[in-house]
């Protein structure tokens with residue numbers, strides 16, 4: 140208890156972190172646990188990135204930097220937005236923060252006031268609703284279902300927009316469902332936004348390179364340039380370049396919003412880590428060809444997991460089109476287990492850590508991450524099958 144704030148009381152700790160901690164604890168006790176609860180690539184950080192970080196240390200890049208990142212960092216971020224996402228922005232419209240997570244935190248805290256509404260499609264990434272509530276906003280859930288590939292339609296969106304709607308949080312490819320919005324779907328969403336000039340969009344494109352549809356990544360700010368002045372696009376290197384520990388995220392958006400985020404960051408962290416910035420510059424400016432190999436590896440794992448899950452009685456999943464997560468429906472098993480949290484604990488007892496769907500504003504299922512090796516995934520599927528055998 141202690142003297143914690145009213146704002147803190149509005150939020151809950153991350154359930155994905157809780158499940159990962161529980162798995163680590165059981166492992167510490169000598170149990171053999173496969174963790175499919177965590178959202179990070181199992182690949183090693185590319186060597187040229189590691190070398191750039193070492194060089195930064197040796198060359199004395201160990202001091203404060205400008206709040207939103209060094210000039211070089213902002214240039215690399217602008218290059219990334221233009222080359223990889225099709226969003227052409229001057230460096231005055233980009234900023235860098237400690238991960239995409241902090242970018243979203245800054246954007247919400249810098250803009251949301253008490254009573255404002257933020258539409259969050261569900262199942263959602265665990266941090267979205269907590270950040271919105273911490274900022275004082277109200278979460279307006281926009282439920283999606285497996286039948287629609289966990290995507291909302293333009294009509295679904297329009298029906299949730301009201302006079303207090305300030306933001307739509309849009310994540311494609313998405314965590315925890317792997318849902319990918321096509322260019323056509325985004326154009327439809329753009330039409331709704333034109334009719335609702337007050338609504339801003341936070342487009343979380345952190346999984347952009349992990350798209351298995353064969354179509355190029357589609358994103359709102361590039362597709363609807365007339366709306367770009369109310370779209371904040373968040374990206375980074377964590378998921379794409381296996382750099383989760385470096386904590387670098389990048390944002391592109393209207394200048395007023397980027398300045399507002401920097402204002403907040405100037406008093407929070409001061410600036411993102413100087414060494415990590417140098418590493419991220421190398422990630423964005425260096426070779427990108429390995430991304431295609433990683434994508435292909437993830438696609439094969441996706442196929443393995445989808446087939447394995449759908450072969451287990453009581454479980455089903457649509458094919459995720461992106462990211463490295465699979466949202467599994469286990470509704471037929473709820474009579475037997477009670478709820479999805481109890482089902483997740485049962486699976487943990489059988490040596491596999493997953494996260495219950497309820498942690499993401501979903502229900503009667505669980506999320507598994509397929510950012511793990513083939514053998515590991517096969518063993519996990521075998522354990523899940525055994526654990527759920529009638």
Ligand code: PLP
Nearest residue numbers: 178238239240264314375377388
């Ligand atoms: N957005 C989504 C949808 C994520 O899944 C994550 C990480 O789990 C992030 C943003 C933040 O990533 P990072 O802060 O490591 O850049």
